[in-house]
Amino acid sequence: IDADHAMYQAKLMGRNQYVFFEALAEQNKTSNVKVEYDFDNAVNNLEFIGNYQPLIDFRSGDVIGAEVLVRWQHPKLGLVFPDFFIPTLEKSGQIVQLDLYMLKLALSKLKLWADWLPEKFKLNVNVSTSGFASEDFIRYLQEQHQKSAVITERLCIEITEESLILNVDAVKKHLDILKELNISVALDDFGTGYSSLSYLHQFSLDYLKIDKSFVDGLNAISNKVVILNAVVNLAKALKIKTTAEGIETAEQYQKLKEIGCDLGQGYHIAKPLLEADFKRFLLNRSL
Ligand code: C2E
Ligand code: CA
Ligand code: CA
Numbered sequence: 001i002d003a004d005h006a007m008y009q010a011k012l013m014g015r016n017q018y019v020f021f022e023a024l025a026e027q028n029k030t031s032n033v034k035v036e037y038d039f040d041n042a043v044n045n046l047e048f049i050g051n052y053q054p055l056i057d058f059r060s061g062d063v064i065g066a067e068v069l070v071r072w073q074h075p076k077l078g079l080v081f082p083d084f085f086i087p088t089l090e091k092s093g094q095i096v097q098l099d100l101y102m103l104k105l106a107l108s109k110l111k112l113w114a115d116w117l118p119e120k121f122k123l124n125v126n127v128s129t130s131g132f133a134s135e136d137f138i139r140y141l142q143e144q145h146q147k148s149a150v151i152t153e154r155l156c157i158e159i160t161e162e163s164l165i166l167n168v169d170a171v172k173k174h175l176d177i178l179k180e181l182n183i184s185v186a187l188d189d190f191g192t193g194y195s196s197l198s199y200l201h202q203f204s205l206d207y208l209k210i211d212k213s214f215v216d217g218l219n220a221i222s223n224k225v226v227i228l229n230a231v232v233n234l235a236k237a238l239k240i241k242t243t244a245e246g247i248e249t250a251e252q253y254q255k256l257k258e259i260g261c262d263l264g265q266g267y268h269i270a271k272p273l274l275e276a277d278f279k280r281f282l283l284n285r286s287l
Helices: 002-013 015-027 031-044 082-092 095-112 129-133 135-147 161-165 168-180 198-202 224-237 250-259 275-285
Strands: 048-057 063-074 078-080 122-126 155-159 184-190 207-210 241-244
Touching: 031 063, 031 082, 031 095, 048 095, 048 275, 063 082, 063 095, 063 275, 082 095, 095 122, 095 129, 095 135, 095 155, 122 184, 129 155, 129 161, 129 168, 135 168, 161 168, 161 184, 168 184, 207 224, 224 241, 224 250
Parallel strands: 063 122, 122 155, 155 184, 184 207, 207 241
Antiparallel strands: 048 063, 063 078
16 A cells, blocks of 8 residues: 555656656556456446546637546545556456546536537547457447437547557458548557558548657757658648647747647646636636
């Protein structure tokens, strides 16, 4: 319990404490068993909540979307961040259940918020590789589309390059279904993995989320600008919108706007927010 508590504290202090956190995780391997063991209860007790990080349109400055980021409101550990439990859930296969849970949560919020959301607003939901390949996830979307297409059309599903490579056949099929249902797809963390440009025309994608590692250090005179320019222009030619993530400074914001990124996300704009704070942020911004 002490080690768990320290780990939670480390997470609270932020990512700079990562080494400390990893050392603890190593020392506390048994905690993996705990995540797996606590998970089913947590699902039943609705211990997973969403934080909502605004996405802005660079041209207008308007909030035109948000990304749902999962947090575990653990009865003993307090608020736990995804880096702590997602790797374990991926290993155990339970991540598929979490993906479905978060999808349901996102749809329920879209219904709840329908009165005050801007017209073009989209809610981005992260889905794991196995979650996206699963039949249950796609079937649920198809069912919900039947019930209310205006709600499901507000979704944007965030997948990773890994999802495109593993399970290629299922992924191609599922991407086609999403297209039919008018549900957007974003390729997350672009630039960290294989970054294969061939994915961009091989699969039908609506958004390319350029990883924070490209945004970091953009203020310095660096060749990152050259790469970013190339990626943004290539995406434009393919009619794929680009989103820059992890924007932390006004300088980075300005530079990305100049480069011509379509959407921006990061602490400089807003941190992932509690539902009530997110609503306040959005309504204040659109005054
Ligand atoms: P991600 O999808 O790349 O999400 C962005 C992460 O960067 C989030 O961390 C967010 O809080 C953080 N972030 C946003 N802006 C900034 C910034 O300006 N600076 C810095 N340093 N960080 C920023 P978080 O919430 O801890 O999530 C970590 C990862 O966990 C996510 O990375 C995603 O891969 C995964 N994840 C989160 N929620 C879900 C979910 O509901 N389902 C699944 N399958 N995975 C999720
Ligand atoms: Ca994401
Ligand atoms: Ca990302």
